[in-house]
Each structure stands twice: as structure tokens, then as C-alpha cells.
Amino acid sequence: MVISVASGQGGTGKTLVATSLALSLSADSKVQLLDCDVEEPNDHVFLRPEIAGSKAVSILVPRVDEAKCTYCGKCAQVCAYHATAVLGNHVLTFPQLCHGCGACCYLCPEKAITEESRQIGVVEWGHSDALGFVQGRLAVGEAMAPPVIRKVKEYANKDDTVIIIDVPPGTSCPVVEAIKGSDLCLLVTEPTPFGLNDLALAVETVRKLGIACGVVLNRVGVGDNKVEEYCEQESIPILLTIPLDMEIARLYSRGIALVAGIPLSKSSFLQLFDKIAEIIDERSRSPER
Ligand code: SF4
Ligand code: SF4
Incomplete structure (x- = not known):
């Protein structure tokens, strides 16, 4: 119960x-x-x-390889939580807003995003x-x-x-x-x-x-x-x-x-x-x- x-x-x-x-x-x-x-x-x-x-609790957050990135903006478009932004020739990620859904990594056309573990609690x-x-x-x-x-x-x-x-x-x-x-x-x-x-x-x-x-x-x-x-x-x-x-x-x-x-x-x-x-x-x- x-x-x-x-x-x-x-x-x-x-x-x-x-x-x-x-x-x-x-x-x-x-x-x-x-x-x-x-x-x-x-x-x-x-x-x-x-x-x-006790055990650490972590989520997977994106890491962008700018050498592969074309700054197409797709990752920012798909993120429902505004945890990534593309400004000119820069991709910004905001790990504290990231829900770890993996959408940006999955949908990046250049495979420029990998995921890394981040402890949150x-x-x-x-x-x-x-x-x-x-x-x-x-x-x-x-x-x-x-x-x-x-x-x-x-x-x-x-x-x-x-x-x-x-x-x-x-x-x-x-x-x-x-x-x-x-x-x-x-x-x-x-x-x-x-x-x-x-x-x-x-x-x-x-x-x-x-x-x-x-x-x-x-x-x-x-x-x-x-x-x-x-x-x-x-x-x-x-x-x-x-x-x-x-x-x-x-x-x-x-x-x-x-x-x-x-x-x-x-x-x-x-x-x-x-x-x-x-x-x-x-x-x-x-x-x-
Ligand atoms: S989706 Fe991939 S290639 Fe496009 S801006 Fe984001 S990281 Fe760069
Ligand atoms: S993993 Fe999900 S929540 Fe985190 S930045 Fe990518 S799309 Fe946004």
C-alpha cells in the first residue's frame, strides 16, 4: 500500500x-x-x-563538439526546456536546465553532441x-x-x-x-x-x-x-x-x-x-x- x-x-x-x-x-x-x-x-x-x-543520482547532459557543429540550431529548437542556445558560431548549454531527455543528442544532424553524466543529488x-x-x-x-x-x-x-x-x-x-x-x-x-x-x-x-x-x-x-x-x-x-x-x-x-x-x-x-x-x-x- x-x-x-x-x-x-x-x-x-x-x-x-x-x-x-x-x-x-x-x-x-x-x-x-x-x-x-x-x-x-x-x-x-x-x-x-x-x-x-548512499548513492549518487546523476543525469546525462549534452556536451557539444564544436569541431563537428555547423551551428544549424536544431538542438536549441528541439529542447523544450531552453537548455541549449545557438548564438552565431557558439552553442551554449545550460546543464542546470537540462532534463536529460537526450533529444538534442539524438537529433543533431552532425552527431556533434555526446552525453556526459552530471551528479545532481x-x-x-x-x-x-x-x-x-x-x-x-x-x-x-x-x-x-x-x-x-x-x-x-x-x-x-x-x-x-x-x-x-x-x-x-x-x-x-x-x-x-x-x-x-x-x-x-x-x-x-x-x-x-x-x-x-x-x-x-x-x-x-x-x-x-x-x-x-x-x-x-x-x-x-x-x-x-x-x-x-x-x-x-x-x-x-x-x-x-x-x-x-x-x-x-x-x-x-x-x-x-x-x-x-x-x-x-x-x-x-x-x-x-x-x-x-x-x-x-x-x-x-x-x-x-
Ligand atoms: S544540432 Fe548539432 S550541429 Fe546543429 S547546432 Fe546543435 S550541436 Fe551544432
Ligand atoms: S538532453 Fe533534452 S533537456 Fe537536455 S539539453 Fe538536450 S534536449 Fe534539452
Whole structure:
């Protein structure tokens, strides 16, 4: 079972939910947490995992042999990401914009382009007691998160394991890369106008991917009830509410997972998992799926 934990914006409590859900389940089930928030992975702060290994993540970027190049401009025309440009008798490449698709190399009429490997990040794996852990780290200054996320997901152990994916914030390509293939996406938000706006965008993305979703409403008591109204209108279940509580904020600021600091909260996360499992089960039996 693959459960992704996403939010339309950072700072809504996504990490709190992902780590506490994973820790709650790991006492009785095989669970793996994948931190795909590769620009700023911070699940490790709460889990303090033992890292057992790491591997570089690289993509292939073009290298132009100007001795063979006729400056025809084909490579710049085919690059959808503006990662090459031909200016007079110069070919410029911008490796940080390159997605490594290989189109320029394949289509260069003079075979003047070869590909070279370029490291953009690293994937690390290990465990925190019984909980399996994998995280990706995008190198400083790099923009290409999806290949690092793909690599993290390659380490998912799908045999009898609940996989929890901590998704990057937002609704862009890295988010899509992280949540695709999930059985359910939990959307963590807060009851404020910003929370509602970002939730609506996140719901749109998840629905386009055909993935079931449910909401975790964090910091209840801080704003209004517009998020609840929206969820009701859209038939999106609110699967867990977390109150606005100074103790929770204190634990978070000290890098302590919610279920570690308030053990009684474990039952709420186990109930959350039961609701998720029910939705996934119902959906798997639904003919409209
Ligand atoms: S497609 Fe090949 S020959 Fe044409 S400008 Fe690019 S590198 Fe040069
Ligand atoms: S490999 Fe793809 S993304 Fe990179 S420069 Fe060539 S065409 Fe553009």
C-alpha cells in the first residue's frame, strides 16, 4: 500500500503527519518512509535514522563538439526546456536546465553532441528502529528534483510493506512525480484562506492523476470552517484533525515526532490508517475506478 502525504504549501504539518503515521504503524507492520521532499528533506530530524548506504543520482547532459557543429540550431529548437542556445558560431548549454531527455543528442544532424553524466543529488537509505527509511537530497543550486525523486522511489520495498511518501510542497512536477502510483494521497492543510486555496489546487492535481485523497486538518482552532465546507462540497473526507496546540509546536521545534512526544496520539494515527485502508479497499472494489 502506498500512501503519499502532500500539502499545497510548506509549513502545514506534512512532515509531522508523515513521520507520526510511519512510526505508529512500524510497531506492528513493515513500513518504509520515503522522504521525497528532496529540496529540503527533514524527516530524518524526527526519525534520527541510521544511514546504511548512499548513492549518487546523476543525469546525462549534452556536451557539444564544436569541431563537428555547423551551428544549424536544431538542438536549441528541439529542447523544450531552453537548455541549449545557438548564438552565431557558439552553442551554449545550460546543464542546470537540462532534463536529460537526450533529444538534442539524438537529433543533431552532425552527431556533434555526446552525453556526459552530471551528479545532481544523492539518495540515502537506512532505518529508524523497525521503520525503513529512504531520502533524496538535491544538490545545492540544482533545480531538477524529479530524477532524484524517481531514484528514491526505486528503493521502495513493495512486498508486504506500507510505503509512506513525504511529498514536496506545492503542485508542480516534483509533486506529481512523488505522488504518482500512490493508492491514496493525504492532503495536509490548515483552516485558513491560504490553506483552502492551496488545498483546492492540490485536490485538482491529485484528481487529474486519478488518485484517491483525504484531508488532514492541522491547527484546528486557528481560522474558520471554510475548509470543512469545501471538503463537504467536494465529497473529500477529513480523516484526521489536529488541534492548534503549543505542546505540538514545541515538540516540532525540538525535532521530536508527535507520537514520540505525545504517545497517546498514536491511536489517532492508527485510526487514520484504518480509514485510509477502508477507502483504498472500497475503491479497489468500485467498478468506476
Ligand atoms: S544540432 Fe548539432 S550541429 Fe546543429 S547546432 Fe546543435 S550541436 Fe551544432
Ligand atoms: S538532453 Fe533534452 S533537456 Fe537536455 S539539453 Fe538536450 S534536449 Fe534539452
